[in-house]
Amino acid sequence: MADKSLNKTELVAKIAASTGQSQATVDGVLGGFFDALAESVGNDVKVSIPGWLAVERTHRAARTGRNPQTGATIEIAAGYSVKVSAGSKLKAAAK
Template identity: 40%
Template sequence: MNKGELVATIADSRGITKVQAERALNIVLKNMAEAMERGERVTLVGFGSFKVVERAAQKGRNPQTGKAITIPAHNVVKFKPGKRLCEKVQ
């Protein structure tokens, strides 16, 4: 499911327009991203939680040349599924 399909599903299930559904979804995603930028964990009970963690610098290889490179430390978003989500997809 992509964002357009999600917006259509929200609109159909709530009886609102796709524009209203997309606006609401964008607000939710924006607030989640801003919270993670501040270093906060975002938890949606039953669905899962998102948090930002720092990935340490590591060694890698350039696939075109085979030359060894150092990949610098950087932040990544980690997702941990909630119990109910895990039960639904089993």
């Protein structure tokens, strides 16, 4: 696993430097992207950027689990999760 990370502020600065846009503009666009992504996934719409990534909401069925401290059986309610799949270009960049 990589020991380096890039936070949002650093990502915005990097994109701004490579595109010549202001950091405020890039931050606004990135914020809009994540807002649209969250709204789409929340409305059960799959978001796909060919070659890069796909994000979709998945359903988890109700299931039985165990409390690790007591060993008691518990019922875990059905719910939703998010699945993020890397595209071919992103996978190639990771090699």
